[in-house]
Amino acid sequence: MISPGLPRVALIAGPTASGKSALALALAEKHRGTVINADSMQVYADLRILTARPSEAEEARAPHRLFGHIDGAEACSAARWAGEARAAITEAHAEGRLPILVGGTGLYLRTLIDGIAPIPGIDPAIRADVRALPVADAYAALRLADPLAAARLNATDSSRVARALEVIRSTGRTLADWQDRREGGIGGDIHLGALILLPDREWLGERIERRFGTMLATAKDEVRRLLSRIDVPGDAPVLRAIGVDEIGKVLAGEWREEKALAAGATATRQYAKRQYTWFRRQPPGGWELTTETDTYRNLSHIERKLFL
Incomplete structure (x- = not known):
């Protein structure tokens, strides 16, 4: 219609x-x-x-x-x-x-x-630290910090794993929380x-x-x-x-x-x-x-x- x-x-x-x-x-x-x-x-x-x-x-x-x-x-x-x-x-x-x-x-x-999602800018130091991690280490850290995001993502998807991890470390909120708004x-x-x-x-x-x-x-x-x-x-x-x-x-x-x-x-x-x-x-x-x-x-x- x-x-x-x-x-x-x-x-x-x-x-x-x-x-x-x-x-x-x-x-x-x-x-x-x-x-x-x-x-x-x-x-x-x-x-x-x-x-x-x-x-x-x-x-x-x-x-x-x-x-x-x-x-x-x-x-x-x-x-x-x-x-x-x-x-x-x-x-x-x-x-x-x-x-x-x-x-x-x-x-x-x-x-x-x-x-x-109105995600604030990521702290540059946090971004640098996260992006320097091997993807396996970043995924292990994400499983602890945001297990729901880790469950949704492929463990070898370096860019998406890093993004989810840097968001929660920098803002204190999960990526999914931000994406709801x-x-x-x-x-x-x-x-x-x-x-x-x-x-x-x-x-x-x-x-x-x-x-x-x-x-x-x-x-x-x-x-x-x-x-x-x-x-x-x-x-x-x-x-x-x-x-x-x-x-x-x-x-x-x-x-x-x-x-x-x-x-x-x-x-x-x-x-x-x-x-x-x-x-x-x-x-x-x-x-x-x-x-x-x-x-x-x-x-x-x-x-x-x-x-x-």
Whole structure:
């Protein structure tokens, strides 16, 4: 049901290689849309091919925002992206265009729609101490300080374990406590037409295999340029893009291409599995899920959510 008087925003999300970009572009061309990136790796300028950003030809078919606009030496947070996405949505509405959010980073989308937890700045000394810990030690400390967070997290997820630990050590409150008090979300100010693409996993796995093979054949130059930059810190998020390590080892002569292909495709399938889990469990009401893979059937589906 359309919320009267509220500006429309489309949201197309799902795991990597699910066809969401094609659907977003089809919707943009039919309804004068602006495509707004919601993928945490596609924000970086350095890796167009490896992160499957839209091509220049695709970008010429409709306005695109927040794709490749951040240098790889920087780090983009969910809060930064949400602020930029709010501005891009406002700009699209001012131009009489339909904002179309597209991506697979659930944290970004929830931050924009629901708001962000008002967590105070972390004490720099505490952050330095926590980030210096081996992940096993940090996880053991988190189990003592915040056992519920530890139970939710993968023991080897160094960034999320460190974040949960530094928050409770610096603020005296758990990350979950802070996240219960979100502020600044736009969900109540828009009519959101959301469609989550969750195709058959075997179908998706075949697409992932083919796509990573193409990336391996065509992305070597951009990976070489990224890895040659002395200004990109070793913990820069862009270096965690799937394929950087695998192709880097091929370039260094450490791996044969066959090994890199197998490792990269496996890592991508594992990432897609985590996205499946998130989108099945986390989205609020109204974020409809579909297994449909035909772009134009999905186009009709999201049109009904937006306009009927």
